[in-house]
Amino acid sequence: MARGRKSSAEKKVEPKQLKKLVVVESPSKASTIKKYLGKEYEVLSSVGHVIDLPKSRMGVNLENFEPEYIVMRDKSQVLKKLREAAKEAEVVYLASDPDREGEAIAWHIRNDLTKNILKKYGRSIPIQRVKFNEITKNEIEEKIKSPEEINEKLVQAQQGRRVIDRIFGYQLSPLLWKKIKSGLSAGRVQSVALRLICEREDEIQKFIPQEYWEIEVSLKKEKTKFSAMLTRIDGKKAEIHTETDAMALVERLKKATYVVREVKKKIASRQSQPPFITSTLQQAANTFYGYSTAKTMQIAQQLYEGIDIGSTRTGLITYMRTDSTRISPVGIAQARAYIEKNLGKDYLPEHPRVFSNKQNAQDAHEAIRPTNVEYTPESIAKYLTPEQLKIYTLIWKRFVASQMTASQYEQVSVEIDASGLTLQASSSKQIFDGYQRIYDMSKAEREENTKSLPHLQEGDKVEFVSVNPEQKFTTPPPRYTEASLVKEMEEKGIGRPSTYAPTIRTLFERHYIKKEGKSLVPTLLGQKVNEMLVNHFNKLVDISFTAHMETELDEVETGEKPWKEVVRDFYLPFSQILESAYANIESIKGTMDEPTPYVCEICGKPMVKKLGRYGYFLACSGWPECKNAKSLPLGKCPRCETGLVVEKKSRGKRVFYACNRYPECDFATFLKPAIRDGQYVSCPRCGALLFQKTENKKMLFVCLKEGCGYEEDVR
Numbered sequence: 001m002a003r004g005r006k007s008s009a010e011k012k013v014e015p016k017q018l019k020k021l022v023v024v025e026s027p028s029k030a031s032t033i034k035k036y037l038g039k040e041y042e043v044l045s046s047v048g049h050v051i052d053l054p055k056s057r058m059g060v061n062l063e064n065f066e067p068e069y070i071v072m073r074d075k076s077q078v079l080k081k082l083r084e085a086a087k088e089a090e091v092v093y094l095a096s097d098p099d100r101e102g103e104a105i106a107w108h109i110r111n112d113l114t115k116n117i118l119k120k121y122g123r124s125i126p127i128q129r130v131k132f133n134e135i136t137k138n139e140i141e142e143k144i145k146s147p148e149e150i151n152e153k154l155v156q157a158q159q160g161r162r163v164i165d166r167i168f169g170y171q172l173s174p175l176l177w178k179k180i181k182s183g184l185s186a187g188r189v190q191s192v193a194l195r196l197i198c199e200r201e202d203e204i205q206k207f208i209p210q211e212y213w214e215i216e217v218s219l220k221k222e223k224t225k226f227s228a229m230l231t232r233i234d235g236k237k238a239e240i241h242t243e244t245d246a247m248a249l250v251e252r253l254k255k256a257t258y259v260v261r262e263v264k265k266k267i268a269s270r271q272s273q274p275p276f277i278t279s280t281l282q283q284a285a286n287t288f289y290g291y292s293t294a295k296t297m298q299i300a301q302q303l304y305e306g307i308d309i310g311s312t313r314t315g316l317i318t319y320m321r322t323d324s325t326r327i328s329p330v331g332i333a334q335a336r337a338y339i340e341k342n343l344g345k346d347y348l349p350e351h352p353r354v355f356s357n358k359q360n361a362q363d364a365h366e367a368i369r370p371t372n373v374e375y376t377p378e379s380i381a382k383y384l385t386p387e388q389l390k391i392y393t394l395i396w397k398r399f400v401a402s403q404m405t406a407s408q409y410e411q412v413s414v415e416i417d418a419s420g421l422t423l424q425a426s427s428s429k430q431i432f433d434g435y436q437r438i439y440d441m442s443k444a445e446r447e448e449n450t451k452s453l454p455h456l457q458e459g460d461k462v463e464f465v466s467v468n469p470e471q472k473f474t475t476p477p478p479r480y481t482e483a484s485l486v487k488e489m490e491e492k493g494i495g496r497p498s499t500y501a502p503t504i505r506t507l508f509e510r511h512y513i514k515k516e517g518k519s520l521v522p523t524l525l526g527q528k529v530n531e532m533l534v535n536h537f538n539k540l541v542d543i544s545f546t547a548h549m550e551t552e553l554d555e556v557e558t559g560e561k562p563w564k565e566v567v568r569d570f571y572l573p574f575s576q577i578l579e580s581a582y583a584n585i586e587s588i589k590g591t592m593d594e595p596t597p598y599v600c601e602i603c604g605k606p607m608v609k610k611l612g613r614y615g616y617f618l619a620c621s622g623w624p625e626c627k628n629a630k631s632l633p634l635g636k637c638p639r640c641e642t643g644l645v646v647e648k649k650s651r652g653k654r655v656f657y658a659c660n661r662y663p664e665c666d667f668a669t670f671l672k673p674a675i676r677d678g679q680y681v682s683c684p685r686c687g688a689l690l691f692q693k694t695e696n697k698k699m700l701f702v703c704l705k706e707g708c709g710y711e712e713d714v715r
Helices: 027-036 073-087 100-121 137-145 152-179 190-206 243-255 278-289 293-305 329-342 377-383 386-402 443-448 482-491 500-509 524-536 543-557 563-584
Strands: 019-024 041-045 089-094 127-129 211-221 224-233 258-270 307-309 312-314 407-418 421-432 461-473 513-516 519-522 594-599 606-612 615-620 629-631 633-636 644-649 655-659 690-695 698-703 711-713
Touching: 019 027, 019 073, 027 041, 027 137, 027 293, 027 312, 041 073, 073 089, 073 100, 089 100, 100 127, 100 152, 152 524, 152 543, 152 563, 190 482, 190 500, 190 519, 190 524, 190 543, 211 243, 211 421, 224 243, 243 421, 243 461, 258 421, 278 293, 278 386, 278 482, 278 500, 293 386, 293 500, 307 377, 329 386, 377 386, 482 500, 500 513, 519 524, 524 563, 543 563, 629 644
Parallel strands: 019 041, 019 089, 089 127
Antiparallel strands: 211 224, 211 461, 224 421, 258 407, 258 461, 307 312, 407 421, 513 519, 594 606, 606 615, 615 629, 633 644, 644 655, 690 698, 698 711
């Protein structure tokens, strides 16, 4: 052997470098985190839950309430990949979302890896939990350095909720199938939300309008005109219920002498609102942009998980499922530094603003805020989609405004005597914009600030110009919108931040509710389901019962109650009521079909409107002898006139509307058909179906028939 050369046996073999494995929920978040961690890290996604209760059966032992967990059918390859990566890992960090569901995902993955890696390879790997409240470089590096253990109490709270919801849904839904219609579902939170919507509809239908009158008087001092409202009649509150009474007061006002009795001036402050929590973000996005709760959360998830800003990928907002208005010291410092630098000290309060949480808030995460206030909406607009920019702008402005000084107004209130009648006039003038420099005031506030009064003093006489009596009627409570329903659910303790959007989505998917404009309206099916649940399961769909259960699950999380005790307290009375319901509820199956004016072209029998798995459709009443079925027509085609407009779906599952005579008639549009009072609207000129569109912030009903040109403003 030549000197200096070593045999292969003498060569030093370098040990294989083990990587550190980070497991997150979504691929998008994984790609963001990968850019922050070094080559020694591998980042994989579980794509949500990988282990859950089986879909095909109850999956809960009703004797001891133990859940039967299985690997989800579509996640076996995902779990296999995680096991393979863990086998070669030095350490595993479970970084699923920082909430109950995320904790359960981490728990399931840890148990699976511990069992399989030990069993197959005899290796014991450290598996630790990390929780990222924001997906930024500093947050990730800091949390990786200080991992924690999985919170078993949080897992038990999720497990208790999951078992109760499974029992509720899997035992109650078959009753609905048997008594009402196949394919229906009931849910612990879902059924209470449906009850709210149905009870509001019932209030509206039973409401009897009451007539009343308001009287506005136009006055002037020298050349300046202003308006005042009649508020008291001979010292008593003005309550005018008939035209006769109103006209008598009009005559008195025409002859009266008008003297200023009292002038009050004060400086009023308006404080900014807290930064967004899940529910208030959903409400604002629905109010300003008409976004559904599901759409808002989808966009917020994208902003949280990471956006490419030039060459940098970063999460733009903190975790978006939270019911806490708390702000971290880092967030407060960022906001105050930005305000002082860009707006000046007049806009910076002496001390940071702190907001109190509602009583049952979890406070596990801080409020929703931008991760870096220096990323102003204007500076990153080109990197965001229009929808992302709208949601980010809302969050950014609301957060910065929350740490600014109050806006100030000079308010003037004037009381005028009119020969025994009392009139009130007021004005409000902004003297300092404060937080409203960032977060625009509401339309109502802007209108209020446009009112002005002449300079008035006690004893001044003012001149009568005209009087305007206006007949009005009391109105029923408004139907819920997604925004107001979420607000109601939050205030009454129904569900949690993570459940609002999926609950409303399920109500739509089951065809229990529909949307008219922004209003949520129960369908006939939804009303029948609610009626059955209220009549036979009143306690289970009771608001206070559902809210109390949320509190009990919170007590599981804090270690005050065992999760099985909560499940048992629910199940024992539930099972007794269920048994009685099966025996006593009469079936109404087959009675939900609605008659239509259409006739079957095959056998000549009437066609009926049915609800199927994918929505409503037309079917022959002669079924099963005649199996003719077709899409439900919505109105006359605006192009060919002989065809009917039907709903269709593109390959990408986007809904559009087209003529049923295609290809003879190629009419198609993505505009939605016009609906008024639950009915599709036809053009009063040509009879074609009208469609709705938004133009210059106006909602219009328009006719698409060439040459018709009918248009109706329906604001």
